[in-house]
Amino acid sequence: MSAIECRNLSKYYGDVRGIEDVSFAVQNGEVFGFLGPNGAGKTTAIRTLLGFLSPTSGGATLLGNDAADPVESRRARERTGYLPGDPGLDRDRTAKAFLDHQAALRGASSREDLVDRFGLDESRRIAELSRGNRQKVALVAAFMHDPDLLLLDEPTSGLDPLLQEEFAALVRERVDDGASVLLSSHVLGEVAALCDRVGVLREGHLVAVESVSDLRSRGGKQVRVRVAEGVDRDDFEVRGIMNLRVGETVSFTWTGEYDDLIDLLSGYTVLDLDVVDAPLEEAFMTFYDGDVPGPTGSGGGESSGSDAAGSGAVGSGGEGR
Structure with missing residues (x-):
């Protein structure tokens, strides 16, 4: 059984395409990257997998549970760590109060270690925290219950380079312990350093699934x-x-x-x-020449509001999906 199985998954917002006919699998112990510029459909795919959005057609399973079934989806989320592209944290709470609440829901066996590793001051109100420090809170919340599956949407947004390295080390440790990871990013260096395979999204379509080495060779x-x-x-x-x-x-x-x-x-x-x-950017851009198959219509969808983190970002500004 794969950690994630996605079969012809589509999500439309009225007549506007979020994702269409997306199929892939994430194997146990694998780091699978979703690579694409803002607006490609990465966040729509993740939120549909988690059951936060109802698919227009197709289906998916997380840890063997049907993503569209409310009971099974809830069961899967109990074993899943999720980091949204724009974490909606309660700004009136302290970081400690927020993490206490999350711990009561799912557990917190690694919380103390993670707080120390990321240098998080739990006593401060979330409204007082910088973008990077809010990202630390969200990362601790996603990882602290030692989940079997991690879905991470633009995880290093706002982190300084040293903390990006700490995050990468943390991902590798969790994979060594048996976790599986789906990581969405438009930062090519991050994907190359962490992922075993990459799914390239373009305007809601999965245009390729390749190993990082094969992706490099395309350039x-x-x-x-x-x-x-x-x-x-x-x-x-x-x-x-x-x-x-x-x-x-x-x-x-x-x-x-x-x-x-x-x-x-x-x-x-x-x-x-x-x-x-050749730089990985050139390999990536080979997927952005020519026409996209399938119906026309792109844009729209929920905004992830995520910022480019570090160098090597693909595409420009704009809203993510």
């Missing part, structure tokens, strides 16, 4: 070459070359076969050659 290689002869730009206007820049050094992204690249360069006297992996 090809960045090539910088210096040759003795003058360069005719037309010689490099060939299939497999993207982002061509011709000057004293010729640079481009190569997405073809290595033999073809060697054949191309064999016509020159190569003085210097540098070939490295």
Whole structure:
């Protein structure tokens, strides 16, 4: 039994598509990433999986429980840690009072350790906390009952780099203990560092499910070459070359076969050659060329209001779904 099984799941808001025909599975002990810019459908998918939204069609199970059945969904949530993209914390309570309430509902076996690790001051009112400190409260609440499954929507939003590293270490520890994780992000570095596989969402459609290594390979290689002869730009206007820049050094992204690249360069006297992996951003953007299958209509849905955390964010501002 998989930790999550999602079968042709669709959610429409009237005529506006949130997600459509989304199918994937998260295996036990796996960190699965939802990758896509704000508005791609990540939050809609997570909230539908949790039973907070009723699917328009299709279905899903969490820890073997039917996500659309109120009793089974509640049973699954008892064993699930959920971090919303924009945690709706009671601003009039102290962090301690909020966590006390959450502990009474689900337990808090790891609370003390987590409060210490994240340097959280529980005595302060939530209204007085910065965005990053509110995120700490939400993280402690999601992890402190040692759940079997974690659904984390933009989890590092507002955290400084050191706390982002602490969060990553915490995820790895929980997976080592047998937990499974669905992590939604538009921060490519975060996904690459933590996830085993990635589902790429575009305008409500799951356009690919790949390992992180396979996703990297889609971006090809960045090539910088210096040759003795003058360069005719037309010689490099060939299939497999993207982002061509011709000057004293010729640079481009190569997405073809290595033999073809060697054949191309064999016509020159190569003085210097540098070939490295292309940035993950380029691999990701290959999924954002061309048309999206299925009905038209995007946007709308509930706003996650999440901020980009760190560098390498995909897309711009806008509201998440």
